Amino acid sequence: MMDRIASFSIDHNKLMPGIYVSRIDDDIVTYDIRMRKPNVPPFLTNAAIHTIEHLFATFARNSGFKDNIIYFGPMGCRTGFYFLVRNMNHADAIQLIIDIFASIADFNGVVPGTTAAECGNYLEHDLDGAREEAKKFLPVISSWNEERLKY
Secondary structure, eight states: OOOOOGGGGSOTTTOOSEEEEEEEETTEEEEEEEOSOTTOSOOOOHHHHHHHHHHHHHHHTTSTTGGGEEEEEEOTTSSEEEEEEESOOHHHHHHHHHHHHHHHHHOOSOOTTOSTTTOTTTTOOOHHHHHHHHHHHHHHHTTOOGGGGOO
8 A cells, every 4th residue: 555645634624725835855845836726626627727827937936036947837637726936935935926826917929938848738728717727816815925935
């Protein structure tokens, strides 16, 4: 029998949209950026997820914290993203997430990494959908703080 992983121990029936610390491994913190209440449709669309992923990763890796960024990627359940950082305090991570979602909400331009040479599914993007999702999520996280990071 395999050990149950920590993320399956969170009661997803009680989980609400927001930003949470999923796990801490030495100097790496995994944030759960939960944009949708689990198990309650509608879920994020694949095309909007893909565009948010490209934009968030690009903004994060071009920020003042670029050397602290490990990974940003979607959850298979289509309710949010995981964001892994190293050597960042929670307040800075929260503010970076808020700032990036504000940048996504206002983004007008060519989504980075959307050619066949740069992306394995370059045709499946939805900038309007990504912007709309970011706009809806911003009021949820705009006043988020360290005390609210616990599940």
